[in-house]
Amino acid sequence: MRDELRWIMDEAKKKGVSYGDIRLLEDEIETIDTENGNVQGIGKTFSKGFGIRVIVNGAWGFSSSSKVDKNEMEKVLDEAINIAKASNKIKKEDVILSETEIYEDEFTPDIKIDPFTVGLDKKLNILYEVDKIMSKYNPVKIRRGSLFFNKQKKYFVSTEGSFIVQDRIVSGGGIEAYAISDSGEVQKRSYPTSFGGDYSISGWEFIENLKLVENSDRVAKQSVEILSAxxxxxxxxxxxxxxxxxxxxxxxxxxxxxxxxxxxxxxxxxxxxxxxxxxxxxxxxxxxxxxxxxxxxxxxxxxxxxxxxxxxxxxxxxxxxxxxxxxxxxxxxxxxxxxxxxxxxxxxxxxxxxxxxxxxxxxxxxxxxxxxxxxxxxxxxxxxxxxxxxxxxxxxxxxxxxxxxxxxxxxxxxxxxxxxxxxxxxxxxxxxxxxxxxxxxxxxxxxxxxxxxxxxxxxxxxxxxxxxxxxxxxxxxxxxx
Amino acid sequence: MRGKDEILNVLKKGLDFSKGDETELLYLGRESSLTRYANSYIHQNVKESNSLIRVRVIKDKKIGFVETNNLTIEGLQKAVQDAEEILNFTKEDEAFVKLPEKEEAKEIKTFFEENLKVTPEDMATKVKNVIQKASQKSLDAAGALSLDLEEYAVVNSRGIEAYQPYSSITLTTVMMGDDSSGYADRFSMKFNDINENELADEAIEKALRGKNPKDCEPGKYEVILSPYAVEDILFFFSYLGFGAKNFHQDISFMSGKLNEKVFCEDVTIWDDGLDPEGAPVVFDFEGVPKKKVTIIENGVAKAVVYDSYYANKFGKENTGHALPQPSPIGPFPFNIFMKEGKSNLNDMIKNVKRGVFITRFHYTNPLDYKRVIITGMTRDGTFLIEDGKLSYPVKNLRFTQNMVELMCNIIEISKERKLQKGEAHVSVVPYIRARDFNFTGKTEF
Structure with missing residues (x-):
């Protein structure tokens, strides 16, 4: 694939683009959501594709595709060029990019435990345990837990000569308790923070350090206490x-x-x-x-x-x-x-x-x-x-x-x-x-x-x-x- | 565009791979072109093409989901196997009964072939027309023109084979002067039906009228809300209150209130995915035909919308409002209509002694989900109304408003309604006039 990426940038130069880059991504996501002790969803998502960005006559064009082969790259390059030419119809000034250093490099973050190697049972057990603890509080009618993992490989190649490969692994998670009073008032408490919790470029070790189980009792209890605050x-x-x-x-x-x-x-x-x-x-x-x-x-x-x-x-x-x-x-x-x-x-x-x-x-x-x-x-x-x-x-x-x-x-x-x-x-x-x-x-x-x-x-x-x-x-x- | 036969064949192959008790495959394909402009030139002009399949496999009431954009046979087989692998770890969902059965769907045209011929040049020309109008009035134009060509398809092991192509075009603009701005947008399923000149004129009128805005002290005001703002409010009702999940979890403002009066009696709201006056979609993301649901009738709460899971769980009719599964928010109404009133906008303004005209909201968010208390700002055309006339523009205001109370405080509803694309649904909405709208702060422009 590396050869194809260099080749398409050479093609871009031959076709007269003053600047071009291609990003090729492979993305894998795993999401686990529980609600009231049940699995709300365990989902896996796989996505692969590329996007080509060009400057032609001082205007931007971009196109992309999920079909990754040389023919498609050429087609997408042509689309991006045509789009740039259309952009050119309404332009005030040429796009000029500031200078930057050219890199050929690979970047890999420090990950201890690849979360995609950790079994689903281990992941689910944390959320089940959280739910069990939170369910002790009767007014807590809705109990939610979520875990998120993302693995990505990204190639960036430009007409200027950069060739960069980056890996990325993200882990995240959080828990929520919704307490509902007899009068219908609803109060929510989350940990470690709201809207899905905390996330990091880390492996499974990040989830263990979140201590979701250890905080679940406090979270549920506080959601109930807020009702009468x-x-x-x-x-x-x-x-x-x-x-x-x-x-x-x-x-x-x-x-x-x-x-x-x-x-x-x-x-x-x-x-x-x-x-x-x-x-x-x-x-x-x-x-x-x-x-x-x-x-x-x-x-x-x-x-x-x-x-x-x-x-x-x-x-x-x-x-x-x-x-x-x-x-x-x-x-x-x-x-x-x-x-x-x-x-x-x-x-x-x-x-x-x-x-x-x-x-x-x-x-x-x-x-x-x-x-x-x-x-x-x-x-x-x-x-x-x-x-x-x-x-x-x-x-x-x-x-x-x-x-x-x-x-x-x-x-x-x-x-x-x-x-x-x-x-x-x-x-x-x-x-x-x-x-x-x-x-x-x-x-x-x-x-x-x-x-x-x-x-x-x-x-x-x-x-x-x-x-x-x-x-x-x-x-x-x-x-x- | 892959077409019906190719897509359904791919999905049916996926069914063959499955060893589950029940299996569903949902196809979502899209080619999107977007021309974005600001400061009266195109600064972003993009196209994307992607297709993905979501697989749902059920065995012994355990459910596994996988999504992939690898549509090769190998990719599909792996997706089904991965979904089955999940079943080894998940628990039984006792509330799950079965996937939906095949139902006959009405045929409605939702895709217009003329859109296939639209070129980047055509997109740029439409934008150029808007920009030229702005320049004639010494304004800067910003906005976006998007063209989406989509294909949806669902097959399941109970016989559903549904396919629908869908086209949609949206043009937005903000006309900006030194100290004022005006907004307009248009939505259509046909590219050539977007009237960019009319759109530009509407936004220009607001921007020119908005020059030299004055301070307006927060407090309770009578307001006239344009369809842009009304759509925003209806989105929050849809998201927080009109779906079966929140309703049965007792966190919807409608929970426990069916057949009770919740809004003033002039308010009737329904969801109808089959009405061509809106943006019709024939079936939901489980392949179930859309059914009309009257949610609020003359101010009385009548019903919420269901998908197969919540319909089976609570013994209700499936109304065809499933989102792609798994859906953390449950079923959702995409095609909201609010019944027209008897007034026209000019008369509504004439009837206001002192109030505020609001074009559009910005960054609205709920403070209290159940009571539907929303905070946000006004934007792109806020005017004081005095003695029946738009007297002068005012600097933008923050509101913190219980929207259920707002719907109880409606004084007038306009005859004219607008097809309005919002954050998550397309609605047909009027202007409304209401008392006691709660402005809680102000800003500097």
Whole structure:
């Protein structure tokens, strides 16, 4: 297959493309879902195919196919060229790619136990055990568990001479308990975080370390306790946000607005644009002095990590926010050239059949120096919230509102009563400027989010966020109906 | 496009490989072209072609699933074997009764051959027409034109052999000025029926009217919601409330409320996959013909939709609303209709003393699944209505709204309805006017 990949790129050059690349992917996915002690589904998915991207006369074209042979490659190349020629009809300026190093390399992450070698019985037994423990709590009417495994081999070959082969193995899982009161109120508690749990570029060892069984009793019990908890207070107050909720806060209010394609309006009709317009680069206070945010695709095992992006740019660590100042974007080769920056290696596609677009890598709030007790003890009257339940943000990424699964009052520096349906809302830069405490590295965790949606057709990307709990002052909480 | 005979033959070979008590093979094939534009030029122009088969094998009430896009004989055989292998590990699902039996389906045209002739040039020309209209008004255009040519087929060991080709075209646009934007979209099953000029005019009108937006303080307002926003709300009702799984798990707002009044009496909502006024699909992903289901009638909760699993489990009629199995959300209504009212949009606006006109929502998400409390933002054309007129544009607002209450607070429903493609279904929806819509925040644009 290697010869065919080189051959088709040679053909592309002969046909006059100024730039071309081909990605060939083999993908295998295993999903296991249980509900109330039954198997909801065990599914295996196999997918193979390739996509060819070309620039012809300064415009992009892309086509793809699941039929992998030389004839099909030639046909798809011709389709991509024809599409590029059609794009050329409505063009403002030629696409120019920033320079990048050319690599011939192979990248293999450090995996201890290939999860595809672990028996289904062993995987199911964990979820059955979780279910058995959670079923002790009568109000817990819906009990769910899920495991996810993904094995991928990806070839990237370009007309510039890059030839990169990358392997990737992802493991993930989580559990959920839904408690329903006699009056019909429903409350949910998840572990280790919501919407499928936590994910990592790791093997079976990651699932064992999640300790799903060990946490199932607490999760079920808390879901029941939330039913009789106080409502979230309303008004402006201090808030301490858990590490897993901070992951989504970073994702929505820092990750997306720093994507340079959004900034340039390329997502305007769907996901929106960004308030972080180019004149704000190096000229805008996005957070308080203690806020440092990195895009780091090199963190071992982080779900947003890799060896090379889908333009063949090597994985890297860059600052987006340094000492509170907005100093960087997530870029592609095309967008980086437009603003005179280096590409940050953030271009990825969610499959062989999709064109790469700018995606988050691992976007991280760098750790601070506080213990959890420090964060809480600095609050006279406020709340502590954990685990995302709902998220929403406007199309420039300014006004956000999050709901969490659970919270606690903070009174005079101590955690107090449990609260239900906590929400908080704000304007992105005002919120980050109010940050006056960030947990230390012991509290810092890289959360894997498998479901970041962007683009048309929508592409679902695996990203991650390193975060510790953090404290924010004078935030509006308790927006409910 | 592979065609009926080739696909059904492949699927029937898969049946022959199976040693299960029951077996089902679902084929999903798609050729998609998408021309995406922003800043008034094409920035993404792509085509994809993929076909996959999902195999479901059942033995002794144990169920295994495998999906593959390797459609060779070897690939198919391996997929069936892998599904059978899963049976060695899974538990019996006592609620599983049987796969559905063959039923006669109505013949409805869902694929139009003229779409096969559409070229990348044709796609670019349609986009160019939108962009030219934008340029004439000094606006920037962004959006996407997509053409999907699909084939669905299902065979199972109880005799179902169903095949349906399907074509759909969607054109969206956001017209952007310095401080305003306007949105429009169109959906059709025929490429040439998409009127890009009319679409551009609609979005341009909103963008020009939206210049110099003013602040609007959050609070409770009377609102007029356009079909774009109404479709968004109906999606959440469909996802959270109209399916049998959530209903029987007691986490739907309709749970325990059949034959009770849940919305105001002007509201009637049904699902009908066979009505050509919508975007018809003849059968569901188990090959069961679609049946019309009246979900809400004159404000009263009447029924939810079923697939074979939940119909058998609860002794109900299978309404033909299965998703590809396994489905974590259970059955789902794809073809929602909301009954028209007696008003027209102009009169509805005239009847508002003070309120807000909303074109479209953005990033809506549920805060409370059972009560259907949704938060989100307005976008691409939000206007204050004063004394019966759109008085001035307002900066976008955040809402946090119990949508069941909204449906109880409806004052008027328009006669005109729009065929509206949403996040997961295609609906036919009117404008609605409602009181006490809860705006809880605002933004800077």
């Amino acid at each position: 106080k409502p979230c207070p309303q008004g402006n107050m201090d808030i301490v946000i858990s590490s897993n909720q901070m992951a989504l806060q970073i994702h929505e209010s820092i990750g997306h607005p720093t994507e340079l394609d959004r900034v340039f309006g390329m997502e305007a009709s769907f996901a929106g644009t960004s308030f972080l317009t180019p004149e704000k680069l190096n000229n805008f206070k996005l957070g308080s002095k203690i806020v440092n945010i990195t895009a780091d695709a090199t963190i071992p095992h982080a779900l947003g990590g890799f060896g090379y992006d889908d333009e063949g740019v090597k994985a890297q660590r860059v600052y987006l926010v340094k000492d509170g100042d907005f100093i960087g974007y997530l870029t592609s080769r095309e967008t980086a050239h437009k603003v005179g920056l280096k590409p940050t290696g953030a271009m990825r596609a969610d499959g062989w059949n999709r064109i790469p677009i700018i995606r988050m890598t691992s976007i991280n709030l760098e750790p601070g120096d506080m213990t959890f007790e420090d964060l809480i003890s600095g609050v006279k009257d406020g709340i502590y919230v954990e685990t995302n339940k709902s998220w929403s943000i406007d199309d420039k990424r300014l006004n956000f509102q999050f709901g969490c699964e659970i919270g606690w009052e903070i009174k005079d520096g101590k955690l107090g009563d449990m609260i239900k349906n906590p929400t908080y809302t704000g304007i992105t830069y005002e919120f980050w400027r109010s940050c006056d405490g960030i947990g230390n590295r012991d509290l810092w965790h890289v959360w894997g989010l498998p479901n970041c949606g962007k683009g048309e057709p929508q592409q679902v990307m695996q990203v991650s966020h390193g975060a510790a709990p953090a404290r924010f002052r004078n935030i509006r909480v308790g927006v409910t109906r």
